[in-house]
Amino acid sequence: MKIKTSAFVVSNSDVAKCPVSHLPEYAFIGRSNVGKSSLINMLTGRKSLAKVSGKPGKTRLINHFLINDNWHLVDLPGYGYAKVSKQEKKTFQKYITAYFEKRQQLVNTFILIDCRHEPQPIDLEFLEWMGTNAIPFSLVFTKADKLKPQALEKNVAEYKAKLMETWEELPPYFITSSANQTGRDDILNYIQSINET
Ligand code: GTP
Ligand code: MG
Numbered sequence: 001m002k003i004k005t006s007a008f009v010v011s012n013s014d015v016a017k018c019p020v021s022h023l024p025e026y027a028f029i030g031r032s033n034v035g036k037s038s039l040i041n042m043l044t045g046r047k048s049l050a051k052v053s054g055k056p057g058k059t060r061l062i063n064h065f066l067i068n069d070n071w072h073l074v075d076l077p078g079y080g081y082a083k084v085s086k087q088e089k090k091t092f093q094k095y096i097t098a099y100f101e102k103r104q105q106l107v108n109t110f111i112l113i114d115c116r117h118e119p120q121p122i123d124l125e126f127l128e129w130m131g132t133n134a135i136p137f138s139l140v141f142t143k144a145d146k147l148k149p150q151a152l153e154k155n156v157a158e159y160k161a162k163l164m165e166t167w168e169e170l171p172p173y174f175i176t177s178s179a180n181q182t183g184r185d186d187i188l189n190y191i192q193s194i195n196e197t
Helices: 036-044 086-102 121-132 148-162 184-195
Strands: 008-011 025-032 062-067 072-076 106-114 137-142 174-175
Touching: 025 036, 025 121, 036 062, 036 106, 036 184, 062 086, 072 106, 086 106, 106 121, 106 174, 106 184, 137 148, 148 174, 174 184
Parallel strands: 025 072, 025 106, 106 137, 137 174
Antiparallel strands: 008 062, 062 072
16 A cells, blocks of 8 residues: 555544544554554654654543545554553553544554564553454564664564463564564555455
8 A cells, every 4th residue: 555645633532522423543552662653654654644652651632533535544652651540551452442442443453563572461461352342453673774684573473472371363563663664565455355345
């Protein structure tokens, strides 16, 4: 898929205020600082469509972007950021949960995983929650440029092995680097193939 246009639509913390639309929607979520906003910029070919920061906890709202006038891309706040207050965590959790439970247009969620780290309980719990609630998702291993090919392969294999302990089937997964565009075509073509069915 070629990205011809991409535009910021709206940010909010209330799923009821998300754009009223029948367009298919694709969300990006993962631990704070995993590279969600960078990936969105890489996919859209825009330098700063989504706000990127070295400090975790940058994205705090549900952010809608309109792509090619025919689908929505959604940048969600990161989960698991230790420096966010308990109250704030609860608030995040509430509106993210509401988003997943209520957003009918949501077609697929890309769950981002930093390829350098071994499986983290918070991510595995989130995958479990998505599975229990029958919300379709794929995995995106980020920051692939930070590892040598062999180490990357080993980490991905370990991750898959961990998932196989509890899942009967592995979700689709992508290996990406926002620094050098790895995985861009794979993800965009995947979205296109779903949009066309
Ligand atoms: P929050 O909004 O805080 O949850 O973070 P986020 O998941 O949106 O991450 P963001 O895109 O802001 O990136 C966090 C940091 O990781 C930034 O310093 C990015 O430059 C860096 N980063 C993101 N993706 C990559 C990548 O593919 N390779 C490298 N080397 N660094 C990356
Ligand atoms: Mg972000």
